[in-house]
Amino acid sequence: MRYRNKPHFVIKKNLQKSKNTGVYFSDVVTPEILKDVCGLITGQTDFTYQYVDNDYHDTFLETSYNKGRMAIMQYKDVVSYISFSEQEINGRNSSVQSVPTAFNMYYNNPYPKKDLYYYFLNVEGNAETEYQILIYRLMNTIGFQFLNASSELLRRINAFSSVEDIIFNRRINAGRNRSNNSTFITKGDSGEIEIYGKTYGANKYETSLMCYALAQLWQPGQIIKLFEVLEGDLKELPASSLNVINQMGVIDVIPTDMTLEKMIYDKENSLRSPRYVLNLFNKLGNKHCALCNCEIPELIQGAHIWPVSAIKKAPALSLDQRLEYALDGENGIWLCENHHKMFDEGMISFDCNGHLLLRNGLEHRHLKFIDEITKYDVLPGEFLTDKFLWYLSQRMAV
Ligand SMILES: [Zn+2]
Incomplete structure (x- = not known):
């Protein structure tokens, strides 16, 4: 990439649905916000920027709408991937949606001098529920740096220190309405780490993040299995997420559709069925x-x-x-x-x-x-x- 003496931003201006909603990323991430971001990362206030169309592509951006609510900033020979929060945080998963995509883009680019950041836009709604904190901690674990989190929030969103640390905290966070949970993490009878993850709808974002964080903390000798819980025609995790998980190389991904369940049913009475285990988690909570x-x-x-x-x-x-x-x-x-x-x-x-x-x-x-x-x-x-x-x-x- 070209050496830049002055910080330079490139931002895709279209979101996926901009044409229908009339809301463009350039309306949300304005030059004033870029100025703040630039100052926080580089200490500089003098910078250049360009908002670009879908057909623009370079080393860091592909031909597409704005995936991952992302801005790319190049300064000297370092590239910064900056992902921006939603402005309204309503549903449990709404603020998480773009995060795995942002991470996938960052992770997949082989350019070595790269950093990954997260910036809170003026957020309406409660962005600091226990659930959000869990998500931020997962993000911290996989390398996101929070540009404008308060020091109080930063203390609460420290990275997880081990796989056990995640299992413990996920258990605490699982809450009463268990069927809302996208993932359950536990250990099987030989100590292997098992993730039961829903992979459809908004669930796939949490499942992806959980896998990235667990892979990050993997220790030699640990076995980690992801049981993808497929529903009806609903598919596996998105190819981009599966691709990253496969590259990380430490998680066995096992899609569990009804064909697999029938096979297990035919073979064993004890029924080591991922779906049965997940259903028990949903009804009874953690083991x-x-x-x-x-x-x-x-x-x-x-x-x-x-x-x-x-x-x-x-x-x-x-x-x-x-x-x-x-x-x-x-x-x-x-x-x-x-x-x-x-x-x-x-x-x-x-x-x-x-x-x-x-x-x-x-x-x-x-x-x-x-x-x-x-x-x-x-x-x-x-x-x-x-x-x-x-x-x-x-x-x-x-
Ligand atoms: Zn007992």
Whole structure:
């Protein structure tokens, strides 16, 4: 690239929908704002700029509308990628949309002297919810520098220090309305890191960012798997995001459509099904044993109430119905390995009020052990939906 003595901005002026909305990026990111950005990055106030059309392209910008709400600034032999926030932050994902795109552009350019920045426009609405903070921390982790965040905000959005740090904070942030979550991160029974990510609609932005940050913090020996949860015809992550994840080279991407689920259903009764696990996350929140509250993710399993082996044998059901029951989040609870085994062996069970029942004839010393490791003798009321109780009745009918 050409050496520039004076900072120079190039900005695509059309947003994707500018023609329909009449809102152009050049109306939002004005020369006054560029002046502020320039001062924050270079300490200079003297600069040049050009707003360009879609057909413009150079080393850093392709022929396109403005992707990633981006300005490119060249100064000396350094290029700065600056992505700008939305002005209205309403929905949970609205401020995140352009961020992975901005990162993809930055990441894909092989030019070595490059920096990545984020600039808050005058934001209406609350840009500092717990969810936003999580997103900013992910951005910080993958290399975004925040140009005009207050020092108070900067303290709250420090980069994550490890994969475990992300898992822990994601758990805290998961919140009550679990089905709203785009991603769940946990560990499988061999300690491998598993991301269950929705890849459609606005969910794909959070899933992409989560993967970038986890890949950034990857340590040798760690195995990270992304289970893409596809819905209907909805597809995998966008090619540009998958491309970056593949280049990072440490995350196995596993698309989980119904073809895969059918295969797993045919092969195993224990059903190591990504979709079942995701459905349990949506209903029950993060992995914790319903009977002893153990939270060690490697030890926690999804326990079917109506077992898959019994679903397979039940008469007069279509394959689709069987699959639906096998994958239903209502048909399960989280149990640790001990409690799961006891449940499957029939040593313990539940009545229709969710109370724990013990099999008659257990040895006294075993009863004592079960009593010692079991913290709760009744399931939380919120688990006991009509569907859950129906599955329980099917189990008892076996
Ligand atoms: Zn347990």
